[in-house]
Amino acid sequence: MAPLPAPGPDEAFFWTSGSDGRLRFLRCRACGTFLHPPSPRCPRCLSADVQPEPVTGTGTVQSFTFVAGAADAPPDVVAWIGFPEQDDLRMTARLVGVAPADAAIGMAVTVEFEEHEDVHLPVFRAAGGPADRRRADT
Amino acid sequence: MRDAAASGAAAELDHDVLRRAVISGIGQSDVGRRLFRSSLSLTLDAALAAVEDAGLTRDHIDGLAAYPGGGGAAPGFAGPSLLEVHDSLRLELSWYTSGVDVPAQLSPVMQAAMAVGSGMARHVLVYRTVTEGSARSRARAATEGAGSPPGGSSPGPAPRVEGPMQWLAAYGITGAPQWYAFYVRRYMHDFGLTREQLAQVPLSARTKAALNPKAVYREPVSLDDYLTSRMIADPLCLYDCDVPCDGATAFVVSRAGRIDAPSGHLVEIQSAGAGAGPRMYRDQFADVWWAGPAADQLWSRTELEQSDVDTAQLYDGFSFLALAWLESLGFCGRGEAGDFVDGGRRIALDGELPLNTGGGQLAAGRLHGLGHLHEACLQLRAQAGARQVPDAEVAIVATGGQPNMGCLLLTRSR
Numbered sequence A: 001m002a003p004l005p006a007p008g009p010d011e012a013f014f015w016t017s018g019s020d021g022r023l024r025f026l027r028c029r030a031c032g033t034f035l036h037p038p039s040p041r042c043p044r045c046l047s048a049d050v051q052p053e054p055v056t057g058t059g060t061v062q063s064f065t066f067v068a069g070a071a072d073a074p075p076d077v078v079a080w081i082g083f084p085e086q087d088d089l090r091m092t093a094r095l096v097g098v099a100p101a102d103a104a105i106g107m108a109v110t111v112e113f114e115e116h117e118d119v120h121l122p123v124f125r126a127a128g129g130p131a132d133r134r135r136a137d138t
Numbered sequence B: 001m002r003d004a005a006a007s008g009a010a011a012e013l014d015h016d017v018l019r020r021a022v023i024s025g026i027g028q029s030d031v032g033r034r035l036f037r038s039s040l041s042l043t044l045d046a047a048l049a050a051v052e053d054a055g056l057t058r059d060h061i062d063g064l065a066a067y068p069g070g071g072g073a074a075p076g077f078a079g080p081s082l083l084e085v086h087d088s089l090r091l092e093l094s095w096y097t098s099g100v101d102v103p104a105q106l107s108p109v110m111q112a113a114m115a116v117g118s119g120m121a122r123h124v125l126v127y128r129t130v131t132e133g134s135a136r137s138r139a140r141a142a143t144e145g146a147g148s149p150p151g152g153s154s155p156g157p158a159p160r161v162e163g164p165m166q167w168l169a170a171y172g173i174t175g176a177p178q179w180y181a182f183y184v185r186r187y188m189h190d191f192g193l194t195r196e197q198l199a200q201v202p203l204s205a206r207t208k209a210a211l212n213p214k215a216v217y218r219e220p221v222s223l224d225d226y227l228t229s230r231m232i233a234d235p236l237c238l239y240d241c242d243v244p245c246d247g248a249t250a251f252v253v254s255r256a257g258r259i260d261a262p263s264g265h266l267v268e269i270q271s272a273g274a275g276a277g278p279r280m281y282r283d284q285f286a287d288v289w290w291a292g293p294a295a296d297q298l299w300s301r302t303e304l305e306q307s308d309v310d311t312a313q314l315y316d317g318f319s320f321l322a323l324a325w326l327e328s329l330g331f332c333g334r335g336e337a338g339d340f341v342d343g344g345r346r347i348a349l350d351g352e353l354p355l356n357t358g359g360g361q362l363a364a365g366r367l368h369g370l371g372h373l374h375e376a377c378l379q380l381r382a383q384a385g386a387r388q389v390p391d392a393e394v395a396i397v398a399t400g401g402q403p404n405m406g407c408l409l410l411t412r413s414r
Helices: A012-020 A130-137 B015-019 B039-053 B082-089 B107-118 B132-146 B163-169 B176-191 B200-209 B223-228 B292-300 B319-328 B337-344 B370-380
Strands: A023-028 A050-055 A058-067 A076-082 A090-096 A108-116 A119-126 B021-028 B063-066 B095-098 B123-131 B231-233 B246-255 B267-276 B311-314 B394-399 B404-412
Touching: A012 A023, A012 A050, A012 A108, A012 A119, A058 A090, A058 B176, A058 B231, A076 B176, A090 A108, A090 B163, B015 B021, B015 B107, B015 B267, B021 B039, B021 B107, B021 B370, B039 B082, B039 B123, B039 B246, B063 B082, B063 B107, B082 B095, B095 B107, B107 B123, B107 B246, B107 B267, B107 B404, B123 B132, B123 B370, B132 B246, B176 B231, B176 B319, B200 B223, B200 B319, B200 B337, B246 B370, B267 B292, B267 B370, B292 B319, B292 B394, B292 B404, B311 B319, B311 B370, B319 B337, B370 B394, B370 B404
Parallel strands: A090 A119, B063 B095, B063 B123, B311 B394
Antiparallel strands: A023 A050, A058 A076, A058 A108, A076 A090, A108 A119, B021 B246, B021 B267, B123 B246, B267 B404, B394 B404
């Protein structure tokens, strides 16, 4: 069983943010800089006024590797995801619904959340895939 | 706004401090894949060899420095604590230091040089000891002996991870091969590095290790072996990863002038660079020139240039890290390391830049940075036997793979 995060006070918002379906990162209210992983102060202007802010949740794969999953399943694709909101705003996450052979740098992906105990774990699916179409239909 | 003076050029080095220090003695224990000896026993072998090599006795040693010091999470990673060595040798210490939040594995050598250069100590014993080979073997045996955990796969609460690893652990990213796999794939995408080119680092290491009697893996590896070996973290395969081993390496760093040594025995420190990479979170940047600031410091503090270097001992915990150091240190342009090592000629023993001449960590074993320094000293002292680089006068040693980085430029004494 994969471990789950045990966030401290600065990080707790991130792992529950998905409860309303939105991905959030800390953003400095003084200068607008997004910062991740969370930190008590803005690394650019050192303001302490940093607050979680929703992002679109769509990004692009910047790199990836494969991680062994269940015994008889293909490996997971785990990727660096970059976000359009800011050049250096990125995170590592698992891709879902993407076969290892289909993973590619530059592919557009969009967030969804898996619930594990009290954690809403961000994972990413190819943008424009079935989940997006379902959302568009309803 | 940041003050340019605070973030710009390297601090002006007091060359007199570093040049008051020499590496006066070197020593190494037995090295093997699994020796099943205590880390203290290996350490004392290396330490006493280094002290004797310096022409000293343990009564002369008044300083002690090590990476990482005692403790540490992974079994076999840390050697004995400074105080265990202190107690075993009944040293009288006036200065000692250890730690893991330092500019990589060369840091205790730099600190020792600063200590003797400033007068805090006269002769500092430096060591790095690993017993990862036998520790992993024991752990495997214990797991097999225990069988399946009671209750089988019945679900309980998931284990939890706090601190910096929380951002990766839930996605199965737990180890160093995975951390670097992301960089290598990105670099291949951006600069066209091929697996055939990357393979030259381990293939060349094996060729050199065949000439190093203490190397763990001395058999040759072919390109076909490499290309068909199992992936550890795609695109890094088995041969891209260094080999856990058991062994200790030690040095004595002395105040120059306090040592009577034969000509060519002492190794002098011409320059040093140290620095932390862009971010401790490795997924927060894609560039691989993380050692650029440390390398720039090193070159800004010496008249010597890349073309003066006779041999390079560059950290190769993963094959790719040696390429990243080649570029950061300016031995080739950024994005050009694949072409630089292509075919393996430039980095061969008789090439323009003999790289990791003892086999490095990929073939000789993960002695964790100080194995590279030991090899550099052997080369500068013309004691490298069948793998000797003729007339080696200048060596560069670089350790670390982001975020901690340190490098030294060394010369043979006249």
